Amino acid sequence: MGTTTGRPTRPEDRHGAGGAGEGAPGGGSDGLQAGLKNRHLSMIAIGGVIGAGLFVGSGAGIAAAGPGILLSYALTGLLVVLVMRMLGEMAAADPVSGSFSTYADRSLGRWAGFTIGWLYWFFWSVVLAVEATAAAAILTGWVPAVPQWAWALIVMLVLTGTNLISVGSFGEFEFWFAGIKVLAIVVFIVIGLLAIFGLPPGDTAVGVSNLTGEGGFLPNGPGAILSGMLLVVFSFMGSEIVTLAAAESPNPVESVRKAVNSVIWRIALFYIGSIFVIVTLLPWDSAAVEKSPYVAVLDSLDIPYAGTIMDVVVLTAVLSCLNSGLYTASRMAFSLGERGDAPKSFRKVNRGGVPATAIWASVAFGFVAVVFNYVAPDTVFEFLLNSSGAVALFVWLVICCSQLRMRRRIEREAPERLTVRMWLYPYLTYATIALIVFIVGYMLWSPEGRTMMLLSVLVAALVVTVALVREKVRGADAVPRS
Known part of the structure; x- marks a missing residue:
């Protein structure tokens, strides 16, 4: 594949439509093993949008926007659908490890692939610490004899071992984790709808009075829709994982196509559907809703052991997110190593066909972050959280810009590879870019989002500076000396 950046073509740029490792005996792309089965990818695609943030963090969004949070989820969901369509177009045309980071490298310049790759790795490495701590808190509540830090260590070690064995073991764990999440959401929605219409387990039909009462549908005004978006936008991070995982499947193009085509109903059902049940059954300003809306x-329906049931579901969601986060961070580190933007050891795979060094590097940063979460939660760890908080928006913006340039190149060189096409190209792409830039601007203006955005921009600027300096040094080294 050629480039549009004026850079010399590197070996890793010369991939056909099938990815870097097409035709390798028994292997996936770039030395990775094609160990993910179709059922693994299907469940990763379905369950990937259901994070612990939906079960735990949605209460804050409901408190901020009231029933209008439905519009916040709908607008954010629309943004994710458009971004995933663009990413799906590129991934179906060229399924490679590194996904959007590799596409940014080829379409926008090496600095862009370097920057977004390391920022994405940083984000998921911090997520490892958050999820390990959350899992430890639940487990300590069940078995208080084991200290919380010990539970965090145990959880990290178990899932590290799972990822080190083979990509198939990761896929199997994620298959069951995601299955439990999906089942829980579906059962929750069914029970909620029955109660709304006055069928058991409810006694009388609730109707839609809670949607229009207590101050109306927008009790805090239209501006609360945007405030709600700031709170929910990051819970959608993870939808793109399936395009990374597809590179380690037997049929990546078909897997990506299915995942992209199903993203609309997945978001509509799991996010908007479950939040609709919550704000319809209970007053939005209830203290119990803000604390734990699903519980x-x-x-309220007198479901026995509701708290314990949701603890199990949340623990599953947390472990799923931790499992996926470790996988995603390690594969991004592997891709950076393949392109020479990370230590060469990151691109080495063990006998199980997984990048062991990249996994250990990712989990090591996660372990360090866990330590900071215990010893310096209000300083160092808070900085890590805030400085990685806006990475989702940066990733989505880079995907949009990459798709603009990559689409033109594919149409010129190999239009038959466009098996997934972005709708109304390029107009919807530009509209999506405008919406992301608007959200970034609103975060800078909003007191609630300003600190997170400023710190995230600061870290991004530092990584961009490193990328540009590296590129300049490499360019100088490449100049022949007389």
């Missing part, structure tokens, strides 16, 4: 609904 509050089950308690």
Whole structure:
């Protein structure tokens, strides 16, 4: 594949439509093994959009926007659908490890692939610490004799071992984790709808009075829709994981196509559907809803052991996110190593066909972050959280810009590879870019989002500077000396 950046073509740029490792006996792309089965990828695609943030963090969004949070989720979901369509177009045309980071490298310049790759790795490495701590808190509540730090260590070690064995073991764990999440959401929605219409387990039909009462559908005004978006936008991070995982499947193009085509109903059902049940059954300003909305609904219907049930579901969601986060961070580190933007050891795979060094490097940063979460939660760890918080928006913006340039090149060189096409190209792409830039600007203006955005921009600027300096040094080294 050629480039549009004026850079010399590197070996890793010369991939056909099938990815870097097409035709390698028994292997996936770039030395990775094609160990993910179709059912693994299907469940990763379905469950990937269901994070612990939906179960735990949605209460804050409901408190901020009231029933209008439905519009916040709908607008954010629309943004994710458009971004995933663009990413799906590129991934179906060229399924490679590194996904959007590799596409940014080829379409926008090496600095862009370097920057977004390391920022994405940083984000998921911090997520490892957050999820390990959350899992440890739940487990300590069940078995208080084991200290919380010990549970965090155990969880990290178990899932590290799972990822080190083979990509198939990761896929199997994620298959069951995602399955439990999906089942929980579906059962929750069914029970909630029955209660709304006055069928058991509810006694009388609730109707839609909670959607229009307590101050109306937008009790805090239209501006609360945007405030709600700031709170929910990051819970959608993870939708893109399936395009990374597709490179380690037997049929990556078909897997990507299915995942992209199903993203609309997945977001509509799991996010908007479950939040609709919550704000319809209970008053939005209920203290119980803000604290734990799903438990509050089950308690209101007198479902026995509601708290314990949701603890199990949340623990599953946390472990799923941790498992996926470790996989995603290690594969991004592997891709950076393949392109010479990370230590060469990151691109080495063990006998199981997984990048062991990249996995250990990712989990090591996660371990360090866990330590900071215990010893310096209000300083160092808070900085890590805030400085990685806006990475989702940066990733989505880079995907949009990469798709603009990559689409033109594919149409010129190999239009038959466009098996997934972005709708109304390029107009919807430009509209999506405008919406992302607007959200970034609103975060800078909003007191709630300003600190996170400023710190995220600062870290991004530092990584961009490193990338540009590296590129300049490499360019100078490449100049023949007389």
